[in-house]
Amino acid sequence: MKLLEEKILSEGVVEGDDILKVDSFINHQVDPALMEGFGREIANHFKDGHITKVATIESSGIAPALMTARFLNVPMLIMKKQPSRILNKNLYQTEVSSYTTEKGYELCVSRDYLSEDDHVLIVDDFLANGEAAAGAMRLIRLSHATVAGLGVLIEKSFQPGREKLESLGLDVYALARIKSLEGGKVTFLEEG
Amino acid sequence: MKLLEEKILSEGVVEGDDILKVDSFINHQVDPALMEGFGREIANHFKDGHITKVATIESSGIAPALMTARFLNVPMLIMKKQPSRILNKNLYQTEVSSYTTEKGYELCVSRDYLSEDDHVLIVDDFLANGEAAAGAMRLIRLSHATVAGLGVLIEKSFQPGREKLESLGLDVYALARIKSLEGGKVTFLEEG
Numbered sequence: 001m002k003l004l005e006e007k008i009l010s011e012g013v014v015e016g017d018d019i020l021k022v023d024s025f026i027n028h029q030v031d032p033a034l035m036e037g038f039g040r041e042i043a044n045h046f047k048d049g050h051i052t053k054v055a056t057i058e059s060s061g062i063a064p065a066l067m068t069a070r071f072l073n074v075p076m077l078i079m080k081k082q083p084s085r086i087l088n089k090n091l092y093q094t095e096v097s098s099y100t101t102e103k104g105y106e107l108c109v110s111r112d113y114l115s116e117d118d119h120v121l122i123v124d125d126f127l128a129n130g131e132a133a134a135g136a137m138r139l140i141r142l143s144h145a146t147v148a149g150l151g152v153l154i155e156k157s158f159q160p161g162r163e164k165l166e167s168l169g170l171d172v173y174a175l176a177r178i179k180s181l182e183g184g185k186v187t188f189l190e191e192g
Numbered sequence: 193m194k195l196l197e198e199k200i201l202s203e204g205v206v207e208g209d210d211i212l213k214v215d216s217f218i219n220h221q222v223d224p225a226l227m228e229g230f231g232r233e234i235a236n237h238f239k240d241g242h243i244t245k246v247a248t249i250e251s252s253g254i255a256p257a258l259m260t261a262r263f264l265n266v267p268m269l270i271m272k273k274q275p276s277r278i279l280n281k282n283l284y285q286t287e288v289s290s291y292t293t294e295k296g297y298e299l300c301v302s303r304d305y306l307s308e309d310d311h312v313l314i315v316d317d318f319l320a321n322g323e324a325a326a327g328a329m330r331l332i333r334l335s336h337a338t339v340a341g342l343g344v345l346i347e348k349s350f351q352p353g354r355e356k357l358e359s360l361g362l363d364v365y366a367l368a369r370i371k372s373l374e375g376g377k378v379t380f381l382e383e384g
Contacts, residue, residue: 029269029305032262059251059270066255070224077221078251113221 001041001175004153005188007034008176014184018156026125026153027060038175039067042123042151045173046072049148051121053077053114055140057107057132064153065123072121077113079136082106092142096135107135114143127152127174130161137168149173156181157189193233193367196345197380199226200368206376210348218317218345219252230367231259234315234343237365238264241340243313245269245306247332249299249324256345257315264313269305271328274298284334288327299327306335319344319366322353329360341365348373349381 013021025031042064055077056065062078069076083105085093091108098104114120122136133150140147147170155162155174158181162172177189205213217223234256247269248257254270261268275297277285283300290296306312314328325342332339339362347354347366350373354364369381 023302024304027270028272028302029267030258030261032258032268033265035258036262059254062251062254063258063268066222066224066227066258069222070228073225075221076224076255078219080220110215110220112216 001038003034003037004176008154008178008186012186014181014186017182018159020154020156020178020181020186022154026063030063032063035063036067038064038153039069040071041175042068042121042173043071046121046149046151049121049171050119051148052118053120053145054123055079055109055120055136056123057081057136060126061124064125064151068121068123068151075113077109077120079107079109079139082108092139094135094138094142096131098131107132107139109139109143111143114140114145116144118143118145119148120145121148122150124150124152125154127155127161127165127172128159130164133161133165133170134168137165137170151175154178193230195226195229196368200346200370200378204378206373206378209374210351212346212348212370212373212378214346218255222255224255227255228259230256230345231261232263233367234260234313234365235263238313238341238343241313241363242311243340244310245312245337246315247271247301247312247328248315249273249328252318253316256317256343260313260315260343267305269301269312271299271301271331274300284331286327286330286334288323290323299324299331301331301335303335306332306337308336310335310337311340312337313340314342316342316344317346319347319353319357319364320351322356325353325357325362326360329357329362343367346370 011024054069093108149171155177179189180187203216246261285300341363347369349369371381372379
């Protein structure tokens with residue numbers, strides 16, 4: 001998506017060779033009109049997927065997931081992070097290791113809001129190593145629902161997330177695919 | 193707002209005499225169309241307030257804040273919670289005591305996204321004791337911006353949040369005002 005690529009080039013901040021900060025329009029300050037455009041684009045890509053729910057992981061996935069769910073006209077489900085495992089029979093729970101914080105967490109979702117009839121689209125802001133999305137997939141599969149795909153705003157294509165998730169059978173769609181951040185310079189993958 | 197009151201009566205779950213859970217349409221599963229309606233209503237109430245930014249506290253305020261910001265056509269700012277104080281010169285920081293978790297946290301926002309020219313509307317899901325909103329007010333005032341008001345979905349009017357915030361000069365608007373949850377029964381304040 002050209003608009004997102006341009007925004008990343010003008011406002012993204014590269015730290016080291018693998019961190020991209022987009023705090024001015026996605027992660028800290030959010031541009032709602034832009035986010036609406038992102039949601040429309042992801043919804044459009046998955047419009048024939050018979051999606052019944054959009055799931056995301058708190059908290060930076062909430063904005064794009066909400067807009068995607070609005071366009072698909074389905075509920076949005078916020079998977080919650082807990083610092084440690086608290087057994088709860090009403091929840092589906094799974095352990096996720098986190099690349100950015102180097103601390104793991106427990107991802108969970110209520111059994112009330114996922115059923116075997118659901119086709120669930122996962123939406124998040126970033127795809128890097130794919131740990132969070134893989135955790136979301138495990139939760140959805142615990143409920144015997146169908147994982148319909150993953151839509152993300154920004155994919156760091158030099159990290160193994162997409163490859164790992166595709167090997168698990170996931171349809172991955174990213175609005176911007178970053179080939180490299182080396183030397184502080186953002187390079188995108190060529191389309192097609 | 194009649195629609196929200198009806199939704200609370202049909203899907204809200206009362207625990208004890210003071211907890212209301214609205215996990216099926218606000219806090220865990222989110223109804224995007226309903227949230228859009230909430231955002232439109234809050235935006236309409238504050239439409240003459242010269243709002244330049246909508247601020248919220250992660251994570252359950254993000255959905256209503258995003259929709260409100262969309263209708264006001266201004267950026268949305270996510271104030272972040274940190275478990276403990278980490279000094280950072282680029283942040284405005286304040287301590288918040290939390291009623292629901294009984295644990296305090298550090299609320300912070302980047303200095304890059306608030307300036308003295310801003311008129312900031314705070315949006316959150318619940319107003320109870322007002323600790324989070326008071327913390328948001330302190331951050332906004334640290335930046336010398338103007339606090340333009342507080343819009344919440346649900347106010348627990350039997351708790352002291354509104355009174356406290358109004359005494360600090362805040363214009364508080366709630367879509368649903370709950371007079372009592374005693375005996376597991378939701379009673380609303382009469383309008384007007």
